[in-house]
Amino acid sequence: MIVARGMEGQKVAVFGLARSGLAAIRALVAGGAEVLAWDDRDGARTEAARAGARVQPPEALDWSALASLVLSPGVPLTHPAPHPIVSAARAAGVEVIGDIELFARALGPKAERSARVIGITGTNGKSTTTALTGHLLNRLGCPARVGGNIGEAALGLEPAPAGGAYVLELSSYQLDLTQSLAPDAAALLNISPDHLDRHGDMAGYVAAKSRLFRGQGPSDVAVVGVDDPRAEGICAALGRLREGPRVVPVSIGRSVGSGIAVLGGILYDRTGPTVQTIADLNACPTLRGAHNWQNAAVAYGLCRPFLPDGARFEEAFLSFPGLAHRMEQVARIGATVYVNDSKATNADAAEKALLAFDRILWIAGGVPKEGGIEPLRPLFPRIAKAYLIGEAAPAFAKTLGEAVPHERCGTLAAAVRSAARDAAGAGAPVVLFSPACASFDQYPNFEVRGEHFRTLVGELLAAADPQKGTAACTP
Incomplete structure (x- = not known):
């Protein structure tokens, strides 16, 4: 742990108690600060108390006694509007900083x-x-x-x-x-x-x-x-x-x-x-x-x-092992490689994956970002077929139009089944899960989404003929 400096004897509020907020509490307490903490989640407040903070809701704070507000990066600072706790801190002349x-x-x-x-x-x-x-x-x-x-x-x-x-x-x-x-x-x-x-x-x-x-x-x-x-x-x-x-x-x-x-x-x-x-x-x-x-x-x-x-x-x-959910080759079944790129939460990230392969069976969708997949149009010739999931499916289908054969699958499980079927019939070399979308319509984050893809592919691999399933899913 890195111990906070310059806060000894001071009162500091920490708002938002995910990974960085809890680490900030521990660092501040170790540095001699008195920490007041809040999060809307009961479990997070319990963890904060265990870390040495006094749990106190924002409306009970005495701003005149506070030296700093340590804000979670997930809490709006300026847009679409400052969170009320940010406005209160600024009105009292209290600095608003983060864990970095x-x-x-x-x-x-x-x-x-x-x-x-x-x-x-x-x-x-x-x-x-x-x-x-x-x-x-x-x-x-x-x-x-x-x-x-x-x-x-x-x-x-x-x-x-x-x-x-x-x-x-x-x-x-x-x-x-x-x-x-x-x-x-x-x-x-x-x-x-x-x-x-x-x-x-x-x-x-x-x-x-x-x-x-x-x-x-x-x-x-x-x-x-x-x-x-x-x-x-x-x-x-x-x-x-x-x-x-x-x-x-x-x-x-x-x-x-x-x-x-x-x-x-x-x-x-x-x-x-x-x-x-x-x-x-x-x-x-x-x-x-x-x-x-x-x-x-x-x-x-x-x-x-x-x-x-x-x-x-x-x-x-x-010797670099790579990172999970980022162009991660999870299996080879027959002649087809299955690639988990769940971290691709926007079109720009998905573009990088599409540029790395040809004859792609592309699984995409989720919560769309502004602009959708229109910027990917020059790469449509690389896509043999698209399998669309989540909220973005109707808009993505409209963008693909007649340029790319596509199927509205709804769920990731249905998309993987359809892509595997088509891969076996057409000999396509890559099933690429690169969603170009956020995950929040069906999954809490891209990691859970990517793990689900890996599980689904693992089930395909287990069901494959041993002579055709030539590689196990990698951790």
């Missing part, structure tokens, strides 16, 4: 830190890049603690040893609540429309993502994907700062000066006086597709300043 701000204060100024801080954000690819960055560092000799918006909350991490690193996935919601984070290395993978209901508009979303670089200076590195115009604009703006970080652009498909590129699956480093060939990503089964090549290139750019020359990156890439 507490983490930054706990580590103290950069000159006092013994371990480096690496922050990673972007619309898509954050989790894979964060996990891969931690894997590369640990594999190549730099002890890393991985968390934030993935896995363990930042304040729940074990302290990194001197010379080690904290590798944090950071969402736009978390960045909105953070003022003093100063990462030694920071990365922006990409930006496409997402979470606009929480940021007001695209400009608000871009501004939230850009906050990651605010605390950086000339001794720091900013690794930025430049294959979409908004991220490229941020890269250019960072490059114009007189006291800004060293900027490393990353592109998939084109060379960039003083940057990192992946061309034909080969990772090249052009940041030095000569071009270096780093790794053949085509050989990495868990990093398939151009989107994963971007993840790998950004992870390399984040790790490179902290590792010795000659570090064996290709071997480290090859």
